[in-house]
Amino acid sequence: MASQKTMKALVFYGPFDVRLEDRPVPKIIEPDDVIIKTTSAGLCGSELHRYRGHSKLGMEPGYICGHEGVGIISEVGPAVKKFKVGDWVIAPFTISCGVCHHCKRGVTARCVKVKSFGGPELDGSQAEYFRAPLADAFLVPAPDDLGELLILMSDIYPTGFHGARNAFKESPAVEWPTMDLAIIGLGPVGICGLLSALEYKPKRIFAIDGVEDRLNRAQKLGAIPLNFRTQNVKEEIMKATDGNGVDAVIEYVGLSPALRTAFEIIRPGGKISSVGVHNAEIPFTAADGYNRNVFIQFGRCSVRTVFDDSLASLRRNIEKVQDFIDVIIPLDESFAPALEKFEKNQVNKVVYKPNGMHPTL
Known part of the structure; x- marks a missing residue:
């Protein structure tokens, strides 16, 4: 369990208005929740729709940004069976239950309980910690051979x-x-x-x-x-x-x-x-x-359904993506120029390191 009470987080307030703030460290709410200590949080191009004001959804101010997240579990709810404190995990960008009609058909992106990280319904990963509901159903143990490229498997690959x-x-x-x-x-x-x-x-x-x-x-x-x-x-x-x-x-x-x-x-x-x-x-x-x-x-990708096949593809192409992440920064005031360069297509992939840790440490 995190001993600290507050954390640094990037909070959305409107078009071209993202702020670095102190927010409460999230707590277990439902018995199948886990709390993840973030080691990598990616900045995704789809976030630019909201950042530029083009989106019709998710424009409500006040939520923590980010739907690409990798980290270490710091707390588990009483109903969680597959994971324990200290496990490295990848959080696919949408949560899913694994048992509803849509999940059973492989359309986990449209689970009856689906929520996307980094929106009004569920705070995101661009923070020192984030809460992941339905942990047993959708979290994935982090492979030990990808290093910083782990973040690619939460969404973009x-x-x-x-x-x-x-x-x-x-x-x-x-x-x-x-x-x-x-x-x-x-x-x-x-x-x-x-x-x-x-x-x-x-x-x-x-x-x-x-x-x-x-x-x-x-x-x-x-x-x-x-x-x-x-x-x-x-x-x-x-x-x-x-x-x-x-x-x-x-x-x-x-x-x-x-x-x-x-x-x-x-x-x-x-x-x-x-x-x-x-x-x-x-x-x-x-x-x-x-x-x-x-x-x-x-439609949205059902990451949990295609995860294994896409991971195999990433491994086959691993040499071609070694330079894919060109900006790795801590979660501090340097986020603003990095976000600006990303919005202007001047950099390829931005990854925040809220806790300064590499996934293989």
């Missing part, structure tokens, strides 16, 4: 993997080597998705973004870069595919223009796999969809 799997699963494996794929959005999740998609060995992957550093990274990994700021993406892709369009698009951005681009470059009968966190209207009509015969899958 499983989410990237999920987007890629959805793009290919409607097509038989014999067709994968003939497929043209496009990925829209090459932030951390998009690069994880690119690594996952490359494992299917498609014919080509077009990588679309407006940041040159991201495009260069994608090109080095084997994709064909397209800068939407300087190139006509639709024309380039139609030219390359004899006017047919790509077989599948994975959209990781969560903005209507990105989804519109996905629709414009997909071939008839193709698949759009959208995992970006959208906050606006769909930028095409039902009639448009009818006239294109397009398959579309939206």
Whole structure:
């Protein structure tokens, strides 16, 4: 049990207003809770929707930010059986019960008890401690071979993997080597998705973004870069595919223009796999969809369901993500310039170290 009464935490107050504050250390509320002493808390691109004021949800002020968390259990509720004080754990970004209808079908992201860390319903991980309900059902013991890369498994690698799997699963494996794929959005999740998609060995992957550093990274990994700021993406892709369009698009951005681009470059009968966190209207009509015969899958990743498979994929690609985390800082006043650089796409991945510990110590 934590002996201290207060802790440092990053608190959301509104667009471009996140503050470092002293908050009470969380306590056990339900018997299946645990309290986690945070060792790594990631800053995720989807948080920028709220930070920039684009979101329609989660804009209430006063909650602790962060839905990517890794740490050491410091306290366990009386009903917790699988974990004990001192265990290293990864907290997938949504809690789930494991026994409801949706969980049994593998849609743990839509559990009847689902809550996402870092929102009005559940304080997040960007603090010295955070509370994790339903611990036995959704927490994962931390592997001992990933070091700082553990944080990727709380959200972004499983989410990237999920987007890629959805793009290919409607097509038989014999067709994968003939497929043209496009990925829209090459932030951390998009690069994880690119690594996952490359494992299917498609014919080509077009990588679309407006940041040159991201495009260069994608090109080095084997994709064909397209800068939407300087190139006509639709024309380039139609030219390359004899006017047919790509077989599948994975959209990781969560903005209507990105989804519109996905629709414009997909071939008839193709698949759009959208995992970006959208906050606006769909930028095409039902009639448009009818006239294109397009398959579309939206939605949040069920991290707990895909965890093992995505972890295996991360391990296969471990050498390609060694430089993935480029900013590691304590949870102090230095958070503000790091957040500003992240918002401006000047850094790739920011990880806060609230307690100054490395997961392998």
